[in-house]
Amino acid sequence: MGENRDAGPSRAPRRRPRTTWTRRVFVAPAVLALVVLGGYPLVFIALAAFTESSLGRPFQEFVGTATFESVLGDADATAALVRGVVYAVLVAVVSVVLGVATAVALWRSVRSGAIVRTLLLLPMITPPVVVGILWKLVFNPSGGLVDTVLGAVFPGGGTVSVLSHPVFAFLGVALADVWEWTPLIVLLVFAALIGQDTEIGEAAALDGAHGFRLFRSITLPAIAGVVGAAFLIRLVLAFKVFDLVYILTSGGPGQSTTMPAYLIWQAALQQFDVGRAAVITLLLAVVVTVVTLPVVAVTRRLHHD
Incomplete structure (x- = not known):
């Protein structure tokens, strides 16, 4: 007989501890890029704001809050920040209203609107400099589209220079941005719209909801979260406007179209005052935060409802 050996209780194979080094390797470039592209500029701007800094010689001397006091005491700088808020809100509201109306119209004709949808995307993929040049030609007082149309409607009325009037120039830049x-x-x-449940709308239509009532009671609540998020994105983009101002008006006439981004460019690259540009940048960040926080709260609430 063979010898019986008590092998004892069998041991379960040991599970190798989960290693995360591969994940760290793949995540490391993204973290490094975030630190370099986000952290370094933020630290640089913060240091420049509290020091006397020029374009060629940053961080020369610590000046504390003197630059902040100078900027806040400058009527043109504070007016540009206020103008930026008015401009951003105006442009965002108009863009969202027109965008929602256009999207609903395309949604209603989803089978026949493929070409139209493609054409509508062309302005977004056009470089901002080209957009500025295009609208400068539209507003040209000598043969531009606006001047030609108004001349045909009101013959003998003279030329119309949109970008030479403070209010019209502001609205002209806003129109190009929209x-x-x-x-x-x-x-x-x-x-x-195309991702929502169509059965709900069909049931509401059977109950007698049609037209604007159907949109207000069924469609709009279903996409309210997306509309809020789109408004937030558009608001932030409007605060960053620079190209159109630079091409169309160069901040004029006077200071009527000088937006915060253009003011930062003037301080840094025309006046070579990096400290002043850094202070305006930080103040703009505070303004954008204050304006967008309520929008973020409302958007979050709409997504949860």
Whole structure:
């Protein structure tokens, strides 16, 4: 007989501890890019704001809050910040209203609107400099589209120089901005519309909800979260406007179209005052935060409802 050996209780194979080094390797470039592209500029701006800094010689001397006091005491700088808020809110509201209306119209004709949807995206993919040049030609007082149309409607009325009037120039820049970025709102809202449950709308239509009532009671609540997010994105983009101002008006006439981004460019690259540019940048960040926080709260609430 063979010898019986008591092998004892069998041991379960040991599970190798989960290693995360591979994940760290793949995540490390993203973290490094975030630190370099986000952290370094933020530290640089913060240091420049509290020191006397020029374009060629940053961090020369610590000046504390003197630059902040100078900027806050400058009527043109504070007016530019206020003007930036008015401009951003105006452009965002108009873009969202037009974008939602256009997206709903395309959604209603989803089978026949493929070419139209493609054409509507062209302004968004056009470089901002080209958009500025295009609208400068539109507003040209000598043969531009606006001057030609008004001349045909009101013959003998003389030339119309839109960009030479403070209010019209402000509205002209806003119009070009709306034309360029409204397709983004259309794209976001249209994606939300085609993704919603059509059976709910059909049931509401059977109950007698049609037209604007159907949109207000069924469609709009279903896409409200997306509309809020689109408004937030558009608001932030409007605060960053620079190209259109630079091409169309160069901040004029006077200071009527000088936006915060253009003011930062003037301070840094025309006056070579990096400290002043850094202070305006930080103040703009505070303004954007204050303006967008309520929008973020409302958008979050709409997504949860």
